[in-house]
Amino acid sequence: MQRYSILWADDEIDLLKPHILFLKEKGYDVTPVNSGADALEEVQENTYDLVFLDENMPGLTGLETLNEIKVVRPTVPVVMITKSEEEHIMEGAIGAKIADYLIKPVNPNQILLSVKKVLDNKRLITEATNTGYQRDFRQLGMQLSDRLSPSEWVDVYKKLVYWELEINETEGKSMAEVFNMQKDEANNYFGRFIIENYEDWVNGRDKDAPLMSHQLFKEKVFPLMKQTGDTPVYFVLIDNLRYDQWKILEPIIAELFTVDSEELYYSILPTTTAYARNAIFAGMMPGEVQKKYPNLWVWDEDEEGKNLHEAEFMEINFQRNNQKAKHSYNKVTNLQAGKDLLGKMANLHNNYKLNVIVYNFVDMLSHARTDMAMIRELAADESAYRSLTRSWFLHSPLYEMLQTIAEKKGKLIITTDHGTIRVKRPYKIVGDRNTNTNLRYKHGRNLGFDESRDIYVVRKPESIFLPRENVSTAYVFTLGDYFFAYPNNYNYYVNYYKDTFQHGGVSLEECIIPYITLTAKG
Known part of the structure; x- marks a missing residue:
């Protein structure tokens, strides 16, 4: 085990010899000094792993010494020890980012606990x-x-x-x-x-079936709107937000809101924006949407954007469920759009019962990771991907929006339409030029592949309420961390997409996703 060095400054240091001997017996090197000036001189000349600092010393006080030490050695942890329980001293010490705060008289085990908490924590x-x-x-x-x-x-x-x-x-x-x-x-x-x-x-044949995308508004959002009376509800859908990413954002958001409930629901297949998010707003499965509103349905291979009709789908959902509350739909796809919406928050709060905000950043991040070498470096694995999400959120207009919602005491829902998974293993497939480009699922005619336990094949799309473009259309989904690759230029394709974050298939990360309800604090 590493042997740590401790500096202990106290004007009554001789009285602390039993404590110092106790720490030495436990394997710590302790240097005693009896003034703030001596402590400052020591940290200027030597490196210490921890400093114990008495607050009430003649000459430089503990707080004054603390501030001077932080200038010289900003990273060294300092434990303040004091007889005083005055609030302003505690606040001053905490404000200077002390590692711990102890009140005299202290016993050896208290000291040892503080040392372990600071030095052996990890x-x-x-x-x-x-x-x-x-x-x-x-x-x-x-x-x-x-x-x-x-x-x-x-x-x-x-x-x-x-x-x-x-x-x-x-x-x-x-x-x-x-x-x-x-x-x-x-x-x-x-x-x-x-x-x-x-x-x-x-198909409604399983009484234990989970809540799914197309049921979200009817089962969750509309009842919450009724429960909250006159309080505006904000439905914030962060595209492509995995549960682990939510857990990274939760401590930041919990400073503004109390988490009332943390639920996980199931995305429909394919786990993509075009299918899952349209199902959320329409309150219908994709096959039903395509049959009832063919003018609003966009096929994968069409050049038109796949989510241009969400506001219309939401209107249909409201009408079908006899919901008459005033509501707004807002989509943010870039920084400027986020800033523009931030300027409209007061109007949204004052005029609408439900404000839907679709925020596309995380989805753009996952696609950018595929396309941009720098993003690939920044988000090399799940940990880095979470870290990048957190950094973005802290500096985003979305965070400012949530601060505004909290100030105005709005009710908040945070959710997503699907997650994403880091793909690692290629799965060969052949398709014609009309086959969709998604790496996690394919649909089309004459798909060529070897069937195995690593894919989910749906030869009758209508059996799971997916639209069928042609008589012979089939859907194939990858499982786990597989991704589809064409035999043509296979090695290049595999090297380019391996270890990128993709969605559309079947995995825990893509299918089981967060639905969080929150109440503003205070």
Whole structure:
């Protein structure tokens, strides 16, 4: 174990010899000094892992010494020790970013606890996390081989995301490889689960079917609008937002809002904006939309944008459910559009019961990652992808919008239409020039592929309420982390798309997605 060096400054340092001897016996090197000036001289000349600082010393006070130390050694952790419980001293110390605050008299075990909390924090967290995951690893493994219900799969996925985020914070990430193997195994089982049950769900033949995209407004949004009386409701759909990305944003948003409920629902297939998001706003499956409103349906290969009619679909949904409340639809696809909408927030709050805001940034990020070398470097894996999402959010107009909604005491819904997965393994497929370009699903005539357990083949699209463009149209979805690749120029294609984030297929990350309701604090 690393041997740490501690500087301890106290004008009564001789009285603390038992404490210092105790720390030395525990393996720490302690340098005692009896004034702030001496402490400052020591940190200028030597490097210390931790500084204990008495607040009430003659000459330079503890707070004054603290401020001087932070100028010289801004990263060294400082623990303030004081007899005083005056609030302004505590606030001054906290404002100077102390590592801990202890009130005299202190006993040796208190000191040791503070040292471990500051210096051994990461090691102890790593050991506890690894032990905890090893215990859950076996339990999760046994769960995966059971016949799980949709809600049990949600619980499994929540637990996997929990451990993924915990392991990501550990030193060395020694359990990451084991975890990734277990997540891959979970996705294999989940793919089979979807193949076995999806058709029954969408046809209403399974009483345990989960909430899905086309049911979101009827089952969740409209009842919430009724419950909240005159309070405006904001439905913020962040395109392509995975559950793990939500968990990274949650601590930031929780400073403004109380999370009333955190639910996960299932995206319909294909897990793409054109299908899943249109289903959300229309309140219908894609096949129903194409039959009833062919003038609003856009095929994958059409050049027209795939989500240009969401406002119209929402109107249809409102009318069909006899909802008469005033509502607005707003889409943000770039920074300027976000700033423009920010300027309209007061008008939205004062005039509409429901304000829908579709924010496309995360979706653009995933596509940009494919197309731009710099983004590929910045988001090399899931951890970096989450970090990039967090950084974007903190500096985005969306964050300012949420601050405004909180100030105005609006009710908030945060959700998405589908997630995304980092693809790693190619799956060969052949199609004609009219075959869609998505890497996670294909539909068209004369698709050529070898059937296996790694894909979901739907030869009768109407059986799962998908539109059929031709008599021989079939849909094929990749499972897990596979992506479709054409035999022509195969190696280039594989190298270009491997380790990019894609959506459209079947995986826990794409299919099980967040629906969060929040209330403004205060």
